[in-house]
Amino acid sequence: MSEVVRYEVEDGIAVITIDNPPVNALGAGVSEGVVAGADRAAADPAVQAVVLIGAGRSFIAGADIRRFGTKRETPTRRSYDALEASPKPVVAAIHGFALGGGLENALCCTWRIAVPEARIGLPEVLIGIIPGGGGTQRLPRVAGVKAALEMITSGRHVPAPxxxxxxxxxxxxETGDLRAAAIAFARSIAGKGLRRVGEIPPPAAEAGLFEAQRKVIARKARGQPAPFAAIAAVEAATRLPLAEGLAEERRLFAELENSPEARALRYAFFAEREVAKLPHLPKDTPTPEIRRVAVVGAGTMGGGIAMSLADAGIPVKLMDASPEGLTRGLQKIRDNYAVSVKRGSLTQAEMDRRLPLIEPVEGYDAIADCDAVIEAVFEQLPAKQEVFRGLDAVMKPGALLFTNTSALDIDQIAAATGRPEAVAGTHFFAPANVMKLFEVVEGAKTAPATLLAAMKLGRAIGKVSAYAGTCDGFVANRSRIPFGLEQNLMVEEGARPEQIDRVMTAFGYPMGPFAVNDLSGLDVNYMTRKRRAAADPNYRKWPVADRLVEMGRKGQKTGAGWYRYEPGDRTPHPDPIVDQIAREVAAELGIEQRSFTDEEILHRLLFASVNEACRILAEGKALRASDIDVMWLNGFGFPRYRGGLMFWADGIGAREIYNQIAAWHQRYGARWAPAPLLREIAEAGGSLREAKAPQLRNG
Incomplete structure (x- = not known):
């Protein structure tokens, strides 16, 4: 037997226990141990049936992803083969997760039982591949073709019920010890024959199902071959005997495993786990528990934050500067939940559970006993400082004070209190109850415990927590500012908004940047630009965008922004007025307008941000280049199958990017000055995605 698989016999029932912490991934020794256990049970006349179960937190949470894309030996017999060929019934006892290879092993068992809280699925498409252990062939035979097709192409986790x-x-x-229940179940079915999934004939599919599914996923899966390969594999299950279907599945899997998309998606998977680590902080730092949270400000952001907390089952007190604002905020929350119920993404019962967790309160005294408070008022420093003075006066000792600012100096906000060590930034991205990114910002005096508690809170509410040091725009927005600047300057130089949007949607973004600006509102960043211009005499203004706002063109909400919109229709229509304003601004600034290639547009936008990301890393405001990739994936809609900004840049090469930026520096001036870290990586022939902050390089 293997060190990670145990074998026991209890009253004629063999129990094969996988014990490969933390999640029983199918790493080295697991498959071999299951095969050995199945063979041992088959050879023992005293064994009547077999139970396959996982120790610890899960049944089997999938394959060890680190093994994909590497050279590895394929065993003559895999656990799937041994389980399905067993001459004695095998019961899969599922708790926690049975994902990927975990579910595939379970499908090779004769019976499957589970606790209600268990979740199953075949999520391989999310890392750019398809199931490779027979999932595309066996699941349709058990669940039907339509349900299997939806599960495999979406990769979703399905609740046990x-x-x-x-x-x-x-x-x-429903109750009791799963192991004991599995043994009792195995004893009850012993001697009653075998039900091998592989012996079920190819299942029938309704006419047009596969073509319809291809159309359903066409937009979402653009640029990703795995979902389409998954459809092809399931289609093979409907027309081929099992052995031939398995061969087709293996062929498709092999084509995908080392594809650029699969490599990028695996990188993103591990980057999102690495981002949670703060190795520059003492490992023994105690982390305060946050059980009750208050949110100050019931506007769009505050309401979304309150929903995020309630969605995770965390009680939240919501307050606002005015009773009217609080009433509006609560109604907006109710309306948002009601829309989710209407769409079918939320049950009425779940809405009824979440709403009471949001308690409207008036005044600071009502929130004084909370463990943490998140300020979400208007993005102006004096307003936030006033709130923090109020919080400092009433919050209990040890309470954590968080600010949902997107760019303001955390130190200036913390200075309004007598407890700056308890202050950190918790930057939610709009809409706060939907977007996954949660930027945790460290001020000069932020205590490690405060920082760790904020990171933990983000994860508790289902966000991807990412560290940032305080500076104007922090990491995510600061790295994105050059992108926004270049998109605006290219319009002055003659590029049209619709061409830039087309280039970026072809690259893989769900929407182009100008369409996104219109959706969020052109006035959102208008005041931020004014603040930056007042603070920096060399700040490069965005005159076309500013004039649109000053004309009342604030985006979809006013019927016009970079595009015009028909009443009741969100379709963007190019507007000659925008072209006219761009020509006027170009003439005033002495800029000669010209045409742009698609490649120049793409590189102008993304190279500018790569260069800024290198500055951010060198300053230690971000810990790892992969953290910046995580922020772009979860905060800005960067196409996941491209890995992230810095991963994508490595595909071009630091040297080529440096040379282009150096050329643009000569042409456009100081804003394109190459970052020293970029030059260093280019000269060394290094990797951009592996770059780290000084505090990690030196420690």
Whole structure:
């Protein structure tokens, strides 16, 4: 037997226990151990049936992703083969997760039981591949083609009760010890024959199902071959015997495993786990518990933050400067939940559970006993400082004071209190209840415990917590500012908004940057630009965008922005007025307008941000280049199958990017000065995505 697989016999039932912490991934020794256990049980006349179960937190949470894309030996017999060929019934006892190879192993068992809290799925498309252990062939035979197709192409985790409804799970274990229940179940079915999934004939599919599914995923899966390969594999299951279908699945899997998209998606997977680590902080730092939270400000951001907390089951007190603002905010929250119920993404029962967790209160005294408070008022420093003075006066000792600012100096906000060590930034991205990125900002006096508690809170509410040091714009927005600047300057130089949007959607963004500006509102960043211009005499203004705002063209909400919109229709229509304003600004600034290639547009936008990301890393405001990639993936809609900004840049090469930026420096001036770190990486032939902050390089 293997060190990570145990074998025991209890009253004629063999129990094969996978014990490969933390999640029983199918790493080295696991498959071999299961094969050995199945063979041992088959050879023992005293064994009547077999139970396959996982120790710890899960059944089997999938394959060890680190092994994909590497040279590895394929065993003559895999666990799938041994389980399905067992001459004695095998019961898969599922708790926690049975994902990917975990579900595929379970499908090779004779029976499957699970606790109600368990979740199953085949999420391989999310890392750019398809199931490679027979999932595309066996799941349709059990759950039906339509349900299997949806599960495999979406990669979603299916709750055990739904899995039972679909026929994937045979029985739910509502109470008691799963191991004991599995042994009892195995004893009850011993001697009653075998039900091998592989012996089920190819399942039938309704006419037009596969073509319809291709159309459904066409937009979402643009640039990603895996979902389409998954459809092809499931289609093979409907027309081929199992052995031939398995061969087709393996062929498709092999084509995808080392594709650029799969490599990028695996990188993103690990980057999102690395971003949670703060190795520059003492490892033994105690982390305060946050059980009750207050949100100050019931506007769009405050309401979204309150929803994020309630969605995670965290009680939240919501207050606002005025009773009217509080009433409006609560109604907006109710309306948002009601829309989710209407769409079917939320049940009425779940809405009824979440709403009471949001308690409207008046005045600071009502929130004084909370463990943490998140300020979400208007993005102006005096307003935020006033709130923090009020909080400092009433919040209990040890309470953590967080600010949802997108750019303002955390130190200036913390200075309004007598407890700057308890202050940190918690930057939510709009809409706060939807977007995954949660930027945690460290001020000069922020205590490690405060920082760690904020990171933990973000994860508790389902966000991706990412560290940033305080500076104007922090890491995410600061790295994105050059992108926004170049998109605006190219319009002055003759590029049209619709061409730039087309280039970026072709690259993989769900929307172009100008369409996004119109959606969020052109006035959102108008005041920020005014603040920066007042603080920096060399600040390069965005005159075309400013004039649109000053004309009342604030985007979709006013019917016009970079585009015009028909009443009740969000379709962007190019507007000659914008072209006219761009020509006028160009004439005033002495800029000769010209045409642009698509490649120049793409590189102007993204190279500018790569250069700024190198400055941010050198200053230690971000810990790792991969953290910046995580922020772009979860905050700005950067196409996931491209890995992230810095991963994508490595595909071009630091030397080529440096040379282009140096040329643009000569042409356009100081804003394109190459970052020293970029030059260093280019000269060394190094990797941009592996760059780290000085505090990590030196420690």
């Amino acid at each position: 739904e899995a039972k409804f679909l026929g994937i799970i045979d029985e739910l274990v």
